[in-house]
Amino acid sequence: YQDDQFRKQHPQFSAISRFGIGVLSTFMIADDIEVTTCHPDESLARQLSLRSLHGRYLVRLLEKDSAELPAEIGNHGTYIKLHVRADADLADPVKMLQKWVLFPRCRVSVTSNGEPEQSIGFLTPKDALMQELDNRGIIKQKTADHSSVKVEERTKNGITVAYALEYSSYFKEWSFMTMPRSEDEATTTNVGTCIEGMRVEFSSPGYNGRSIFAVANAVGPTAPKTNVARSGLETTPERR
Numbered sequence: 001y002q003d004d005q006f007r008k009q010h011p012q013f014s015a016i017s018r019f020g021i022g023v024l025s026t027f028m029i030a031d032d033i034e035v036t037t038c039h040p041d042e043s044l045a046r047q048l049s050l051r052s053l054h055g056r057y058l059v060r061l062l063e064k065d066s067a068e069l070p071a072e073i074g075n076h077g078t079y080i081k082l083h084v085r086a087d088a089d090l091a092d093p094v095k096m097l098q099k100w101v102l103f104p105r106c107r108v109s110v111t112s113n114g115e116p117e118q119s120i121g122f123l124t125p126k127d128a129l130m131q132e133l134d135n136r137g138i139i140k141q142k143t144a145d146h147s148s149v150k151v152e153e154r155t156k157n158g159i160t161v162a163y164a165l166e167y168s169s170y171f172k173e174w175s176f177m178t179m180p181r182s183e184d185e186a187t188t189t190n191v192g193t194c195i196e197g198m199r200v201e202f203s204s205p206g207y208n209g210r211s212i213f214a215v216a217n218a219v220g221p222t223a224p225k226t227n228v229a230r231s232g233l234e235t236t237p238e239r240r
Helices: 004-009 011-028 092-099 127-134 139-145
Strands: 028-037 044-050 057-063 079-082 151-157 159-168 173-176 190-193 199-200 215-219
Touching: 004 139, 011 028, 057 159, 092 173, 092 199, 127 159
Parallel strands: 190 215
Antiparallel strands: 028 044, 028 079, 044 057, 151 159, 159 173, 159 215, 190 199
């Protein structure tokens, strides 16, 4: 999989590898995992049952009209069911998804305990940063102070970066908008670095810690690789 030429010729293997790592990471909160998936061009669906990371597994073929096939996926889709451990911290699933899922390239929504459905994520890094400034009241405050603020967005080599700028009437120039020094990196603000839409780092892109209001998203084969837990970037040429 490390051979670039092989990955270009066989992109499906890269996708399977990423999916496999994603399934393994679910063992951080669950012991029993069930994955059901079907393709519109195939007559049968497949169901994978995992009882523990080092335990046995079962793969079954299901008819698409079988009562065991989740109705949500229909003729095409994937359904993942987790039996969450009692010691897992899932106090607020909505906030958890908002913390990690920023730029999904599909529709993501969540319902919890009968509450209304909520959409998760943003279309672009600029949208996320604009929402962050609005939530903090910064846009309204700057307008009231007769000063200006704007969010710029740039894309290069699969990396999109959005950053906030404020105008100094004294120096007659735009500069990066800095964050409060007491800002906690663990808070669920729309700042950090994402890989394929999933947030991996909470510091300002290119900085150690939170310095400026900015968020980045890397996609495609040149995007940095993450560890299994999606909690950090691996030291690879893509990261450098």
